[in-house]
Amino acid sequence: WPQVELTAARQRVYNAPMDIPVTLLYSILSSIAQSAMEPAPDPRLLNEPTAMVRLLPAEAKQGVMLPPAGDGFVVIDDQRWPLAPTAQIRSRQNLIVVPMQIQSPVEVLYLPNASGAINRVWMLTSSEASAPRPR
Template structure:
């Protein structure tokens, strides 16, 4: 015997509401950001250098190891989880690896984890 359309609609609404409520009330622990170790270490391109970067001030320069270096137009800064971050999120001196473009401007910056700082 076929179910009337109105009854099917009511059942669908009730089941959908129950599922949505269950999903909203579920508690998920946020995953802890992994400390990149030997197994998950990032591979840096050849020619990168280690240094300590001061918080970026202005739009034209980046200060690494006390030296003001020009910023490349496509500068990318990656945090310890390898996510691209805005320069303003760097609020203190941080250990970094950086790469220069052919003109000598800072092109890529990776903020290092403790494991990466200890590596040669």
């Protein structure tokens, strides 16, 4: 129980001794023990989102996009496409990324707009890439 003392003005002061080093040590040791007892994650699934299902448009085409050069164009399946001014590129976690963040070729779904510029791009996870789609 905390020790209760009274000041000269008869106000309570709570001065409970806190055993922080023991509590901290217990917390660290228990987290180490817990992580040692858990099985190692499958490295193939580390980049896969676990609880997210994306609804990708059926009319989108599938291809391999090379890293953008920064000139307003993207190369998908050896075809050079202009990027629309309002283009959105979404990562495997469904976050919007800027084109210069893409550093290696990636399997994507893409939608061109009415003028033929690429308007939407979704980088695919391995399970999404294995689903049959038009190329």
